[in-house]
Amino acid sequence: MRRIRITLLLTAMLCLGIAGAYAQWNPTGDNVSTGSLTIGSGDSYSYSQLMIKGPNTPSGPDSKRDITFSFKVAGQAGIRAYRGGAWDTNLQFLTSGFSNTGGTPSVRMHISENGNIGIGNTNPQHFLDVTSPFVLGEETTLFVGQDHNFGGNTGRYGIGLSLLHEDGTAEGKTAFLNIWNNNSRRRVMSFSNTGNIGIGTESPQYLMDVISPFVTGEETTLFVGQNHDFGGNTGRYGIGLSLLHESSAAEGKTAFLNLWNNNARTRVMSFTNTGNVGIGTNDPGSFKLAVEGKIGAREIQVTAVTPWPDYVFEEDYNLTDLSEVEQYIKENKHLPGVPTATEVEKDGVNLGEMNVKLLEKVEELTLYIIELKKEIDELKKNNDNE
Numbered sequence: 515m516r517r518i519r520i521t522l523l524l525t526a527m528l529c530l531g532i533a534g535a536y537a538q539w540n541p542t543g544d545n546v547s548t549g550s551l552t553i554g555s556g557d558s559y560s561y562s563q564l565m566i567k568g569p570n571t572p573s574g575p576d577s578k579r580d581i582t583f584s585f586k587v588a589g590q591a592g593i594r595a596y597r598g599g600a601w602d603t604n605l606q607f608l609t610s611g612f613s614n615t616g617g618t619p620s621v622r623m624h625i626s627e628n629g630n631i632g633i634g635n636t637n638p639q640h641f642l643d644v645t646s647p648f649v650l651g652e653e654t655t656l657f658v659g660q661d662h663n664f665g666g667n668t669g670r671y672g673i674g675l676s677l678l679h680e681d682g683t684a685e686g687k688t689a690f691l692n693i694w695n696n697n698s699r700r701r702v703m704s705f706s707n708t709g710n711i712g713i714g715t716e717s718p719q720y721l722m723d724v725i726s727p728f729v730t731g732e733e734t735t736l737f738v739g740q741n742h743d744f745g746g747n748t749g750r751y752g753i754g755l756s757l758l759h760e761s762s763a764a765e766g767k768t769a770f771l772n773l774w775n776n777n778a779r780t781r782v783m784s785f786t787n788t789g790n791v792g793i794g795t796n797d798p799g800s801f802k803l804a805v806e807g808k809i810g811a812r813e814i815q816v817t818a819v820t821p822w823p824d825y826v827f828e829e830d831y832n833l834t835d836l837s838e839v840e841q842y843i844k845e846n847k848h849l850p851g852v853p854t855a856t857e858v859e860k861d862g863v864n865l866g867e868m869n870v871k872l873l874e875k876v877e878e879l880t881l882y883i884i885e886l887k888k889e890i891d892e893l894k895k896n897n898d899n900e
Contacts, residue, residue: 566595573597582619589617602627606636646677653678659694669696688716726757733758739774749776768796819866823874826881833881849875 539545554562566579575596582592589610597603604626608619624632632638634645646654659672674692691703704712712718714725726734739752754772771783784792792798794806825831834850842850852871853863 568597573599584617589614590619592619594621598627648679650679655692657694667696670694671696690716728759730759735772737774747776750774751776770796814865816866816869819870821870823870823877826874826877833878836882851875 553564554560566581568577568579571577573596578594578596580592580594582590584590590608591610592608594606594608595603596606604624606621606625607623608621610617610619614620621636622633624636624638626632626638630638630641630643632643632645634647635643644654644656653676655674655676657672657674659670659674661668661670663669672694674694676690676692678688678690680688687707689705690701691705693700693702701716702713704716704718706712706718710718710721710723712723712725714727715723724734724736733756735754735756737752737754739750739754741748741750752774754774756770756772758768758770760768767787769785770781771785773780773782781796782793784796784798786792786798790798790800790802790804792804792806795804798804826833839850846854848854851874853861
């Protein structure tokens with residue numbers, strides 16, 4: 515009986531020794547475990563570290579050290595680190611795609627030694643550098659926002675930058691600033707490859723191209739200014755350009771230059787679709803420049819006034835007899851060829867034409883004076899001979 519007990523004891527010790535040797539970590543080969551690995555203690559504070567070491571050479575991606583997550587008959591994901599040329603290190607995150615039948619993961623995110631983060635590239639040139647493969651007609655978007663559920667209405671809300679590859683040329687690339695509201699995306703701004711900026715248009719033709727939908731009676735305004743609070747009096751101060759769609763016809767569109775002073779808007783200038791300009795009036799009518807109010811100027815030059823009244827001094831000029839002029843004035847109460855007070859009140863005065871008329875009358879008056887001088891001299895001569 516004693517011999518049997520000793521034999522059983524030796525057998526148990528041998529089994530425990532074999533099991534213990536099998537459970538030890540193999541420092542030079544692969545280790546396989548189907549359980550969990552716990553480092554540190556949850557009962558008391560203690561610093562814990564899982565260190566994966568590598569040699570000094572080689573450097574670069576060839577020095578990589580990976581933590582890999584592998585799924586049977588499926589893909590892999592991983593975290594990779596490798597050293598640079600000195601003390602610098604790089605960190606990468608890898609995943610395998612849906613159609614990657616081999617399961618070999620690709621780098622999706624790269625953190626360089628200087629802290630730059632690359633998504634879609636392994637050489638980020640900026641703090642956050644997002645790059646996507648070129649696919650014709652596809653749009654790459656960087657989105658920041660939230661998914662919300664308001665009363666059972668699930669939607670996406672946020673802002674995003676996107677790049678659209680419309681064709682294979684440099685001109686075919688357009689960037690957009692987008693807003694998502696309840697999953698509905700709206701283009702806010704567009705940026706062409708030439709530097710043009712569009713608001714309300716995806717194809718800006720000018721450095722700043724602002725377009726709004728056509729709505730009869732509505733006004734589109736581009737405002738630049740400030741909101742101020744002077745002693746509790748809050749107001750808006752600035753300048754703005756606006757376009758008013760008064761009707762669907764081309765003639766129904768008028769542009770304005772406006773000033774805001776304590777929220778009160780003042781029309782400064784108006785511009786019709788025909789190119790007429792109004793200052794102090796919203797309707798310049800048929801005038802190229804219509805001004806409601808006084809004009810102060812050091813000099814005004816009127817050009818292309820023809821004919822200039824030098825014709826009065828021509829030999830064949832028909833100078834009206836003074837008696838006829840007198841009779842005309844008695845009947846009409848104004849000089850011949852000069853507009854009446856009623857006409858001026860109704861139609862105004864054409865400065866160029868009026869100056870021509872006034873000079874014509876001055877030159878005619880000069881001829882009358884010359885004739886009178888001749889008559890006076892002849893009378894004097896006759897008196898002296900008597």
